[in-house]
Amino acid sequence: METTRDKLINATFDEVFSHGYQGASLSDILAKAGVHKGSMYHFFANKKEMALAAIEETVLNRNIEKYRYVETYTGGLLEEFYTRLRDTSERDFKRGCPIANIVQEMSNIDEEFNVLMQSIYGEFRSNVKAIFDKAVTVGEMKPCDTTKLALFTTSTIEGAILSAKATGNAQDYVDVIEELITHIEGKR
Amino acid sequence: METTRDKLINATFDEVFSHGYQGASLSDILAKAGVHKGSMYHFFANKKEMALAAIEETVLNRNIEKYRYVETYTGGLLEEFYTRLRDTSERDFKRGCPIANIVQEMSNIDEEFNVLMQSIYGEFRSNVKAIFDKAVTVGEMKPCDTTKLALFTTSTIEGAILSAKATGNAQDYVDVIEELITHIEGKR
DNA sequence: ACTAAAATTGACTGATTAGTCAAGTGCTTT
DNA sequence: AAAGCACTTGACTAATCAGTCAATTTTAGT
Numbered sequence: 075m076e077t078t079r080d081k082l083i084n085a086t087f088d089e090v091f092s093h094g095y096q097g098a099s100l101s102d103i104l105a106k107a108g109v110h111k112g113s114m115y116h117f118f119a120n121k122k123e124m125a126l127a128a129i130e131e132t133v134l135n136r137n138i139e140k141y142r143y144v145e146t147y148t149g150g151l152l153e154e155f156y157t158r159l160r161d162t163s164e165r166d167f168k169r170g171c172p173i174a175n176i177v178q179e180m181s182n183i184d185e186e187f188n189v190l191m192q193s194i195y196g197e198f199r200s201n202v203k204a205i206f207d208k209a210v211t212v213g214e215m216k217p218c219d220t221t222k223l224a225l226f227t228t229s230t231i232e233g234a235i236l237s238a239k240a241t242g243n244a245q246d247y248v249d250v251i252e253e254l255i256t257h258i259e260g261k262r
Numbered sequence: 263m264e265t266t267r268d269k270l271i272n273a274t275f276d277e278v279f280s281h282g283y284q285g286a287s288l289s290d291i292l293a294k295a296g297v298h299k300g301s302m303y304h305f306f307a308n309k310k311e312m313a314l315a316a317i318e319e320t321v322l323n324r325n326i327e328k329y330r331y332v333e334t335y336t337g338g339l340l341e342e343f344y345t346r347l348r349d350t351s352e353r354d355f356k357r358g359c360p361i362a363n364i365v366q367e368m369s370n371i372d373e374e375f376n377v378l379m380q381s382i383y384g385e386f387r388s389n390v391k392a393i394f395d396k397a398v399t400v401g402e403m404k405p406c407d408t409t410k411l412a413l414f415t416t417s418t419i420e421g422a423i424l425s426a427k428a429t430g431n432a433q434d435y436v437d438v439i440e441e442l443i444t445h446i447e448g449k450r
Numbered sequence: 451a452c453t454a455a456a457a458t459t460g461a462c463t464g465a466t467t468a469g470t471c472a473a474g475t476g477c478t479t480t
Numbered sequence: 481a482a483a484g485c486a487c488t489t490g491a492c493t494a495a496t497c498a499g500t501c502a503a504t505t506t507t508a509g510t
Contacts, residue, residue: 078457094367097284100498112501113458121498168370177428178366179282182356188430195428225425225434226418226441233421237413240365240383242376246413253414257445266487288468300471301488309468 079117081107086128091172094179095125095187126190129176133194141201144208151209152262156255159231162244170239173198174232199228218261230254267305269295274316279360282367283313283375314378317364321382329389332396339397340450344443347419350432358427361386362420387416406449418442 076084085107089098100121104111118124147154169175173194180187203224209215234250264272273295277286288309292299306312335342357363361382368375391412397403422438 093371094282094284096282097367097371099496101496110459111499112460115499115501116457170366170370174424175366177424178358178363179285181427181430182358183281183285191428192430195425222437222441226438229421229425229434229438230414230418231421232424233417233419236362236365236420236424237383237417239369240379242369242380246417249410250414250417253410260448287466289466298489299469300490303469303471304487 078107078109078113081109082114082117082124083128083131085109086124087132087172090125090128091166091169091175094175095122096179098125122184122186126186129172130190130194133173137197137201141204144201144205148212150214151205151212152214152258155205159251159255160248162247165235165244165247167235167238167242167244167247171232171235174235195228199224202227215262223258223261227254227258266295266297266301269297270302270305270312271316271319273297274312275320275360278313278316279354279357279363282363283310284367286313310372310374314374317360318378318382321361325385325389329392332389332393336400338402339393339400340402340446343393347439347443348436350435353423353432353435355423355426355430355432355435359420359423362423383416387412390415403450411446411449415442415446 082103085103086098089103089106093099098121100111100114104114107114114124118127143154144151173191176187177191177195181191182188203220206215206218206220206223206227210217210220230250231254234247234254237250238244238247270291273291274286277291277294281287286309288299288302291312292302295302302312306315331342332339361379364375365379365383369379370376391408394403394406394408394411394415398405398408418438419442422435422442425438426432426435
């Protein structure tokens with residue numbers, strides 16, 4: 075069952091993803107969630123705390139499943155990584171990447187957002203690094219500076235999503251990803 | 263001499279760069295510019311038109327100089343491109359890339375912003391493509407799909423700036439750029 | 451069934467928002 | 481010097497913003 079708090083978290087994440095934090099209207103969130111203002115202030119101190127909770131919890135939940143395969147998978151780890159990278163079915167190129175959006179909008183404005191996004195972004199990077207590290211361990215890849223490769227990979231992925239958002243053309247994402255994969259393959 | 267309109271354009275660009283379009287306060291812009299509200303509405307129909315003008319004109323002015331070297335330069339074009347890429351002295355990693363910021367914030371919200379950013383982003387890409395094209399022409403680089411290489415390059419640059427903004431570490435930008443240059447060098 | 455706590459309701463506040471406008475200033479042209 | 485136009489001034493409006501709160505209902509524990 076979706077509790078009142080869940081409704082608020084989901085509506086907030088969606089609204090912030092669409093309009094940014096500053097552009098997110100509290101009344102719109104409440105209308106979307108079907109929750110009254112007083113109820114919201116019962117669960118959250120203010121708009122900011124609710125938004126921070128929405129981002130943290132939503133991203134956390136998604137990532138738990140997203141990178142589970144790395145631990146269980148034994149063979150063809152990089153291929154699996156590529157396949158997931160190529161998969162555009164769950165990407166929303168109109169809205170872009172929720173993490174990147176918030177980083178761009180809030181990192182230099184608000185310290186609490188900055189801290190949260192630093193942690194989320196760092197986690198993203200270390201998840202990718204873990205894939206490369208494992209690929210090296212199991213012999214799928216020659217030893218290399220996986221920290222820098224993960225930084226390069228995550229940066230390029232975010233850039234690819236941005237390009238597709240800027241042009242309105244999902245193919246841009248695909249093209250960048252293919253070139254990125256070629257680059258990573260050069261390390262084998 | 264800095265006209266009233268110039269003051270408004272500059273203050274608007276700076277304020278939008280810092281706080282985003284939606285987060286930009288008209289009163290703050292006016293205070294920063296030292297211009298009264300009525301004056302502003304004499305030059306611009308509304309906040310949005312002023313912001314669009316500020317972005318377009320500022321970016322236009324900067325790009326006119328930024329890529330002039332491509333036409334005049336004859337030898338070591340790629341090296342010059344790398345040097346400029348490596349130069350972080352004019353980058354503001356706290357605020358990130360003004361273009362990317364606006365794309366992220368506004369492309370999916372407002373059609374006028376979308377059109378403008380699509381044009382600016384397209385120009386960025388074709389400027390980079392022109393460098394690779396010329397490099398191929400003068401024999402600095404083997405013939406290749408310069409359209410896709412330019413897409414990859416611009417995407418990765420934007421991703422690099424985002425990474426540095428997310429972590430607050432300018433070195434991230436430098437590291438990504440070095441890997442990017444290595445990748446481009448592979449095409450020679 | 452009774453009590454207490456948790457959750458909900460919705461009207462209200464004060465601040466801030468973008469935008470309007472009538473009156474006034476000052477430069478330019480004749 | 482007179483007229484006309486570009487520009488400036490700052491008070492004003494209406495809407496929206498986040499946030500408050502006392503009263504009420506619902507739920508849970510005994």
